[in-house]
Amino acid sequence: MPTAGRLFIFERFIMLSYRHGFHAGNHADVLKHFVLIQLLEYLGQKDTAYTYIDTHAGAGLYALDSGYASKNAEFETGIGPLWDRKDIPESFAAYMDLIKGLNPSGKMRYYPGSPYCANIVMREQDRLRLFELHPSEIKILGENFRKLDNHAAEQGQRQTVRGKRVIISAGDGFESLKALLPPPSRRGLVLIDPPYEVKDDYRRVKVSLEDGLKRFPTGTFAVWYPVLQRQESRSLPEKLKRLQANSWLNVTLSISGPTPDGFGLHSSGMFILNPPWTLLATLKEVMPYLVKVLGKDAKAGFVLESGEGGPPARR
Numbered sequence: 654m655p656t657a658g659r660l661f662i663f664e665r666f667i668m669l670s671y672r673h674g675f676h677a678g679n680h681a682d683v684l685k686h687f688v689l690i691q692l693l694e695y696l697g698q699k700d701t702a703y704t705y706i707d708t709h710a711g712a713g714l715y716a717l718d719s720g721y722a723s724k725n726a727e728f729e730t731g732i733g734p735l736w737d738r739k740d741i742p743e744s745f746a747a748y749m750d751l752i753k754g755l756n757p758s759g760k761m762r763y764y765p766g767s768p769y770c771a772n773i774v775m776r777e778q779d780r781l782r783l784f785e786l787h788p789s790e791i792k793i794l795g796e797n798f799r800k801l802d803n804h805a806a807e808q809g810q811r812q813t814v815r816g817k818r819v820i821i822s823a824g825d826g827f828e829s830l831k832a833l834l835p836p837p838s839r840r841g842l843v844l845i846d847p848p849y850e851v852k853d854d855y856r857r858v859k860v861s862l863e864d865g866l867k868r869f870p871t872g873t874f875a876v877w878y879p880v881l882q883r884q885e886s887r888s889l890p891e892k893l894k895r896l897q898a899n900s901w902l903n904v905t906l907s908i909s910g911p912t913p914d915g916f917g918l919h920s921s922g923m924f925i926l927n928p929p930w931t932l933l934a935t936l937k938e939v940m941p942y943l944v945k946v947l948g949k950d951a952k953a954g955f956v957l958e959s960g961e962g963g964p965p966a967r968r
Contacts, residue, residue: 677715678728678764680947681921683735684906685846685877686770687748687939688923688932692842692873693774694747695929702778704836705771706843708826708861710783712793713768717761728764730908734946736761742942744935767844768794772801772819781819782833784826791823827857834868841869846877855885859892862926866897873927874898880905880920890924898926898962904936906943910952926962933959 676682696703717728726733732752735741741749751773755763765773768783775781785791798819822829830843843865847854862874878889890903907920925932940955947953 675725676727678717678732680731680908683731684921684923689767689770690748690774691932691935693771697776701840702838703840704780706782706833707767708784708830709846710768710785710794711766712790713766713797715764717764732764742939745939783821784824784829786825795821827861830861834865842873844875849879852885855889862896876924878922879918880922893924900961901926902928902932902959905956908947908953909949
């Protein structure tokens, strides 16, 4: 078999072996989902419906006391230390209230993925388009939303109305994004959150954003990324700053310095194109608090920067 063919099969195997459950509720999830909730709540301030597109949706909900999450217990670097805090900043309360609402017993058992966070925050008129490539994850995601519908029906509450309000699709979120932009209401948020275990994910993030901004220049695009030693990770934010968006915001959270062997995730970031004007001030309030609570050594910290979009592309 040609080298390129072997590489494709190997990379696809890596893509389909990744399970977010191992990392559920860690410090990266705290940053990602806190920012996501802020973006969704801002969009919800106007009556007009909006569309949320999640290119790498995962399973939707994760048990912290069993299965994958319990093996490495990465939630102890994120939601764990925050669970019993009594000094939560006001602008961080919506995130904590959402997580605790999924754990009515008061015990920390479940942690939501991005689709669950979005479903809880979004309104009846808003639409969710969820994509997942992993065959096991997409099956669990569908089952989790069916359980939500069944529970809502039992309680006489609003159902997710799968097939209309929520559409779950098995497939490549990068490729599927093209057909969905712009959304019918011309209001929307795209979350791009690949595992980055394949080098090509970094390139595909940039390409997808370039295309997405051409199709939907007023949309909000949020990208989660790991802060690693590899060149692709270090250069991604600088490449995204040069895209043709009206403005951008970049925030990273580090809970410690890198380990000597270079393994393990100690830092991650969220890069937002066309962010709401309120987000910068909110992050200025919350990020020092997260460093205080989640930081493990003197190298814990955060980076928060914003600016205008890059120059028009040359033709």
